[in-house]
Amino acid sequence: MSKETKDKPEEMASFFDLRAAGYEDHMQETINSFTQYYATVAVPIPHTTEPISVLDLGCGTGLELRWIFAQAPNAKLTCVDVSENMLKVLQRTYRERCDQIRLIQDSYVRWPFGQDQYDYVVSVMTMHHFVSEDKVALYKKIRQALKPGGQYIEGDYVVSPEKERELLETYWQLCGDDQADEGLYHVDVPCSLEVQKQLFETAGFQHFYVLFEEGEHFIYVVK
Numbered sequence: 001m002s003k004e005t006k007d008k009p010e011e012m013a014s015f016f017d018l019r020a021a022g023y024e025d026h027m028q029e030t031i032n033s034f035t036q037y038y039a040t041v042a043v044p045i046p047h048t049t050e051p052i053s054v055l056d057l058g059c060g061t062g063l064e065l066r067w068i069f070a071q072a073p074n075a076k077l078t079c080v081d082v083s084e085n086m087l088k089v090l091q092r093t094y095r096e097r098c099d100q101i102r103l104i105q106d107s108y109v110r111w112p113f114g115q116d117q118y119d120y121v122v123s124v125m126t127m128h129h130f131v132s133e134d135k136v137a138l139y140k141k142i143r144q145a146l147k148p149g150g151q152y153i154e155g156d157y158v159v160s161p162e163k164e165r166e167l168l169e170t171y172w173q174l175c176g177d178d179q180a181d182e183g184l185y186h187v188d189v190p191c192s193l194e195v196q197k198q199l200f201e202t203a204g205f206q207h208f209y210v211l212f213e214e215g216e217h218f219i220y221v222v223k
């Protein structure tokens with residue numbers, strides 16, 4: 001595998017800062033069953049009026065929040081994202097719920113999640129920027145942050161093992177060794193379903209099931 005560094009890809013925060021205004025339209029065009037997809041993210045959360053705690057990693061403009069609030073209108077959300085402009089859109093959309101949403105502008109690689117804090121951790125369309133070792137480290141952090149009995153819901157791309165290898169090769173060529181561990185650059189390295197399952201197992205999750213599947217778009221749940 002060549003690890004020679006070519007021109008650097010765009011940095012993550014500025015990539016999404018530049019695209020925040022058109023982001024939601026872009027996602028509607030990208031995901032065939034867009035509404036069903038985002039609604040399904042919240043399906044594992046039972047209807048409740050309890051102030052359940054939810055951590056959303058890479059929340060972006062908050063597409064999944066609408067559905068989380070539909071299930072749990074009094075939920076307390078902690079939303080982490082590196083992109084200031086994506087968070088600004090979220091803040092505008094959910095201004096009436098500002099007392100329920102804590103916004104953190106930081107990398108969730110750096111930002112500490114704490115221990116036994118959340119009923120649910122959610123991430124949608126963001127983990128495919130990380131190689132396996134970095135994902136396992138994040139999954140361990142997520143597992144620690146969940147309360148006993150809590151669940152992690154992830155929506156992301158899933159690809160064939162062949163495509164996974166090709167994209168990984170490109171990733172190493174673009175990022176080189178030094179940047180490979182921080183998810184600093186916008187490069188897609190999605191996994192196959194088999195690898196994805198193994199990463200969760202390595203991080204200590206015991207139960208895995210697929211909730212949604214359409215083309216390369218998947219939602220799965222672990223606990």
Ligand SMILES: C[S@@+](CC[C@H](N)C(=O)[O-])C[C@H]1O[C@@H](n2cnc3c(N)ncnc32)[C@H](O)[C@@H]1O
Nearest residue numbers: 016058059060063081082083107108124125126
């Ligand atoms: C494709 S968007 C997904 C946004 C939202 N979850 C959705 O599904 O619409 C990916 C988001 O992850 C954020 N992101 C990527 N890497 C991050 C990191 N290390 N820490 C925090 N946010 C990150 C980006 O800024 C971007 O807003």
